[in-house]
Amino acid sequence: MEKDILANIHSFETMGTVDGPGIRFVCFMQGCPLKCKYCHNRDTWEIGNGKKYTVDEVFNKILRSKPYIEASHGGVTVSGGEPLLQSEFLLKLFKKLKQYNFNTAIDTSGSLPISKTIAELLTYTDLVILDIKHINNKKAIELTGVSNENNIKFAKYLNDNNIPMWINQVLVPGYTDDPEDLKILKEFLANFSNIKKIQILPYHSLGKYKWKELNLKYPLQNVREANEDDVNKAKKILGI
Ligand code: SF4
Numbered sequence: 001m002e003k004d005i006l007a008n009i010h011s012f013e014t015m016g017t018v019d020g021p022g023i024r025f026v027c028f029m030q031g032c033p034l035k036c037k038y039c040h041n042r043d044t045w046e047i048g049n050g051k052k053y054t055v056d057e058v059f060n061k062i063l064r065s066k067p068y069i070e071a072s073h074g075g076v077t078v079s080g081g082e083p084l085l086q087s088e089f090l091l092k093l094f095k096k097l098k099q100y101n102f103n104t105a106i107d108t109s110g111s112l113p114i115s116k117t118i119a120e121l122l123t124y125t126d127l128v129i130l131d132i133k134h135i136n137n138k139k140a141i142e143l144t145g146v147s148n149e150n151n152i153k154f155a156k157y158l159n160d161n162n163i164p165m166w167i168n169q170v171l172v173p174g175y176t177d178d179p180e181d182l183k184i185l186k187e188f189l190a191n192f193s194n195i196k197k198i199q200i201l202p203y204h205s206l207g208k209y210k211w212k213e214l215n216l217k218y219p220l221q222n223v224r225e226a227n228e229d230d231v232n233k234a235k236k237i238l239g240i
Pocket residue numbers: 032033034035036038039040041042044080081082109
């Protein structure tokens with residue numbers, strides 16, 4: 001008999017409304033290779049933490065939400081942390097979800113190289129919500145601890161394979177709101193035909209308490225939250 005793959009999962013949300021179309025069942029996968037200064041899920045970073053689940057256990061939880069998922073034309077989104085760290089588990093889960101006609105989405109930083117498993121998983125994926133961490137590589141490293149090279153390659157791979165994507169850009173005053181960078185981002189995004197939506201997510205510090213609970217210093221202690229004016233300026237530059 002084939003051995004069950006176990007996933008480490010941080011938590012579930014049964015009524016997600018921002019992680020894809022309709023109402024979403026969201027699995028927050030545990031573990032992340034990035035260190036985003038603004039991370040509001042700091043407790044998802046450690047690989048191996050969280051609770052262990054089999055594919056069937058997660059699938060059965062999702063099934064209970066099927067009526068309102070269907071009624072809202074929603075689906076299932078895997079987020080994190082970085083969900084693609086556990087791509088073997090997700091491949092099994094998404095294959096099963098597709099047998100039952102669920103809409104599937106992955107919310108990712110696109111920071112991992114595209115392995116064979118990830119490539120196969122993407123064939124069972126209806127939407128990728130991709131965070132462009134920073135279009136400038138030096139600033140990306142400063143903000144997240146890793147290069148944006150894979151992030152950029154991931155976006156191109158999705159386009160080359162006609163996989164629909166939403167782009168998320170977190171707007172952090174003093175970090176990601178430089179008009180010159182936003183202009184470069186706009187030029188970059190103009191190359192893509194698979195983008196269905198571009199979202200500016202204003203930086204907020206609601207996740208600060210999680211850093212405190214873990215006895216960690218919050219990296220953006222002196223950075224203000226982004227306001228409506230900031231968002232409107234960024235949108236204007238991006239033409240959205
Ligand atoms: S990729 Fe997401 S979970 Fe990981 S550090 Fe960045 S914001 Fe946090």
